Every structure is written in C-alpha cells, then in structure tokens.
Amino acid sequence: MKPRILILIVVFMAVLFFPASILADIDHVMTVNPSSFSPISPILYGIFFEDINHAVDGGLYAELVRNRSFEHTDRMEGWSVILDKGCKASFSIKSERPVNGNNTHYLSFDIESDDGCVILANNGYDGIPLVGGENYTFSSLIRGYEYNGEIEIHLIDEQGNSIITAVLGSDFDDLWEKYSVILEVPEDCQYGRLALIVKGSGLISLDMISLLPDKNWHGMRPDLLEMLEELRPGFLRFPGGCLVEGDSLENSYRWKDTIGPAEERRANYNLWGYHQSYGIGFFEYLLLAEYLGAEPVPIFNAGISCQVRGAEYCPMNTMDVWIQDVLDFIEFANGSVESPWGAKRFELGHPEPFNVTYIGIGNENWGNEYHERFTLFQKAIKDRYPEIVILFSGPPSYEGASFNRAWRWARQNGVEMLDEHIYAVPEWMLRNTERYDKYDREGPKVMLGEYAAHEAGRRNTLQAALAEAALMTGLERNSDVVIMAAYAPLFNRPGWSQWTPDLIWFDNTRVYGTxxxxxxxxxxxxxxDIIVDSSLTDEDIEVIGYWFKSLYHSCSFDYETGDLIIKVVNPWPGDKEVLVEINETTKLTGKGEMTVITSSSIFDENTFDDPEKIIPITTVLSDFSNRFTFTFEGNSITVLRLNTWSL
Structure with missing residues (x-):
C-alpha cells in the first residue's frame, strides 16, 4: 500500500491547548515575530538520483529482462540455455556484424537439425512480476542465416507452466530486424520467467531481447514514479554521484551514450559493481524533472575518475573533449532546434528547450588537479553561456583541512555555488543545526547535494529521521545560503544493494517510504515562502558530556494559503510543554492543522511487512489564539499550520 498522510478531523480540544494562566510547568517559550523575515529558496528540497542499489536497472526502469543486450562483462549474466534431448546445437556470444558500434555483442545459436529445440530463459531480477489483465511487449532484434524454423515466446510461472505463448515468424533474414509481439497476461504471477523456444535448424542470432510492461511512463515504473511525485521535489540532481566519475575514465558516465534508440545506447559497467543499460538516460532524466516540476541539475565528469578509489586524470592538453561534452549538452537542453544538438532534442520529440540553469562539474573532487580542470570548464561555459550557474564540487569530507581548502579556493576564484555532502551520525547533526548560521552571506551559495544520518547499523530508523529533521530546520533558517538540499541515496532494492540507509525501498511489486x-x-x-523570525527559551541540554538543543525549530509563512508554519523537532524521550506567543499584529483565523511523525521507539522503522509503522498523521485544529501552549511529544517531528487573516 502506498504511504499516505492520514487526516483526522477533530475539534481542537483542551487536552492539547490550555490557557497559560493555569499551566504550572512550561518547559519553553516560543516567540514568533512575523514582522522580520527573509525569503526561502523555492527549490530547497529536491531529490538526488544515482543508479546505486539498482535504482534504475531493476528499479525505476521498467524493463523486465536482465542483460538484454549481452553487453555485461559476463555476457550470459541473467540467461540460461537448455538443449532439448537429442538437439544438436551450440551457442556463443559473437561480435561480427553487430547491431551497431555501441552494441557489439549478441547471442548466436547454430542448430544442426530440427530434431529438438533450444530454450533460452531469463528470470529478470528475482523473477519477472506479471499482472493479470495487463499487456507486455516482447521485442528482439533477430538475424538468421539459412535458418528454417520459428521462435516461441513463453511467459512461465514458478512451476514452469506456460502462462501465455506467442510465435514469431520463421522468415528471418540475414539482416538485423526488430520483431515484437504484445502478450496479454491472463493471471498474476509474482515470480515469472521469460523463455524463448527456438525450433528448426540453421544459424539464428538474437540481441536486445526485451519485455516491457505497457504500463510505464517513458520506460519508468509507475509506482516508483508516484513515490517521487509525492515528494514534490524542487530540483532533480542526476545521474550521480560517484557514478559520474567511474572506477576509471573508461567507465565514467558520458551523457551522449545514453540518448537515442535503446539499441544505440552504449551499456556501461558502473563503479557500484553492475551494468547500466541506460534505458533511462539524460533525455529521460530531463523529462522526469519536467514532469515533477523540478529544476534539473545535471552533474558532469571533470576529467577525473573517482578520487576516493584512486583517480585517473585526463591530461590537461586533452581536456577539450570533456569540456565540449558539457557545452554540447547545454545546447541539447537549451538550444534552438536549428542548432545541431537542439535538432537532436527535437528529433527525440521535445522541441521546447528544457531551460537548464545549473550545471555541476565533478563529484566529491578536491585538490589542485580538480581546481585547474574546473577552471577550464568554468571559463568555457561562462564564455558561451554566462547565465548558467556552475556548481563546484566539495570533497567527500564536510569539515577539516581539505574541506576548508576547497572553500578558500572557491571564494578566491568566483565560484557561484559549492556542492557539500554530509553523511554523519545523528548526534553530529543534532549538534550542528546552526552550521550555516556562520556562513558568509556574500560567499558562494551551497547545494547540500547529499546528506543522511547514519545511525548504528546504518538503518532507516526514526532516530535517523529525527536528526535529519533537526538539521533541516537549520537549512530552512539559512536558505539564503543553502539553495538546494537532497537526501541520498534515493532508492534501494534489497538483495541488490550497495549502500544503506536509503529514502525509498522497493522490490518487484512493493514499495515503501522510510x-x-x-x-x-x-x-x-x-x-x-519566507522564514519568520522566532526564538525558543532554555534550549540547551547536556547529554553524556555534549550539549544539544532541547528542541529544534523553524517558522515560515505561506503566502498562497496564509498559513504560519511552525516546525518543531523533539528528538528526546520526554514531552515538552511550550508556550507559543505570536506577535499580535498577526491576525489568526483560529483554523489550522497539525502533522506529527513519531513512534513508540526511536529504533522503529518501516518494512515491507509494516510499511506504515511510521507515517505522518495530520489533525485538523480550531479555536486557538496568538498565545497558546502546546505539548510536543517525545521523539517526534511536528508541523503546525496556523491560518491567518494577515501577517
């Protein structure tokens, strides 16, 4: 079941709000002064998309066949071949006369006689999920030579029984041709399998074997797409991450490999240990950003492979090709359809420009090797596209010597925005919610491109979420400096993962939010839209020798709804009683709502078996004034929306 916000309509009861005169024990006083405010970045919260944990292949990309193009290092990965009894045949991976220069390997069967048959099978990722009543399109590029026979397409269940069958014609020419058939599945099957039964004799070759559910959006899986929609992200940073850098420059992410017909995209081994089909490439990412109403933020390799893993550096005198790739992309995304790359965008079905504003150069790079290469990109991009905002990569560390050097260089060299990454224990986040209070308002802006709380065991617990929420109150208060921020990573498929924790977990048929x-x-x-000036009394507490805030908060105002929005994070076990005093110049209507995220233990988490253990609960409120008390539960995140007539 899709996670949801529950709405309970109740009267704003006296058990929640008491007149201050009869309260004996008030822990804190919150003062809200809407006469002083600053704007909030409208794209503050976004999503970071990287193909890690099989987020794309086996995930958002709806393709059900694993290794459809036989381009994986293990060319037969995901495939099995069975020869029928008495069948005299052999099979091999060939590269002579391939489909094209980007798709250079294919599977070929040499069948001596038609006494038996050859069975080629693929079970996708943990089985192929099939939904009764839905259509699936099977397709393959096929070439025959002196072949006499036919190919049966079977979708089979866990017991090996055929669910539905179709036959491809027997007239296979010696030139590559695409064959396809639509299969209407009669019944559900969670762990299905695709089987091709090759009958006849002669030489028959296959490539780009695909099974795609008709229910998809530009090749994307609808339930995972819906999870992204629910976030309403302000921006989409893609395609990585370390993925952009590669283990070496040879397998770095090159955007031109990822556009055009599927069979022309160059499949690539990524540094997370598996292959990408590029079924979702740069064009689809741009479409996704447009669909979500999010600002696209593409990241490009700086001519450096992953420095954390031991970098390979492109020689400075051959950097032109990397720089030209970025310039060509900007033309592809924003250029006139009369331009060469703008015409390519038009050819792909999108005549209107995508209006990309932000371009990131590098990911978790540092040192002189990065700085001198960044300067080349910076000059080339600004000379041709002065309106583009270029993001400078910070190092993997979020404090310390290399981090400080990066900031010093950025300030001295006209950097507009620096990409910081923070993966830290919850306690660090709770102690550093004022981190950005100290940043120079005149210096480069910040994109917090990746962050997450890593508690013991790297689990997606309430404890981690509380720490992240506390940090986010600081991001909101400083969104004149922090323009964009994204949790990372986005997706995880159990059994196929490389990194935890993650925002969204899924398998073949289920998905839940952490x-x-x-x-x-x-x-x-x-x-x-704006941050409203506010303060809390008696905030600091000592826990095991460290000082923390008792509560973490932010206060903002929504012009469209007229709502004053108060966010409060209480990461401690005890309830906190707060007297809220709002400047009398603000006229409240007495209407509002409260949303709370909490659970009985900070170690609780959502699972496939209990996907809604921790979800937001929203309650309608009424009958309150400019001065009221409120109890913020222990281990909770609370959002109050108080409707006003005016500030």
Missing part, C-alpha cells in the same frame, strides 16, 4: 522519506515529504509540503 521515516526519512516522510520527513522529506512533510518538510517540502510545508516549506513556506
């Missing part, structure tokens, strides 16, 4: 997902969703839906 507590961190619901924090991102609730914060973005309650962002507001």
């Amino acid at each position: 507590p961190s997902y619901h924090v991102q969703k609730v914060f973005n839906r309650n962002l507001g």
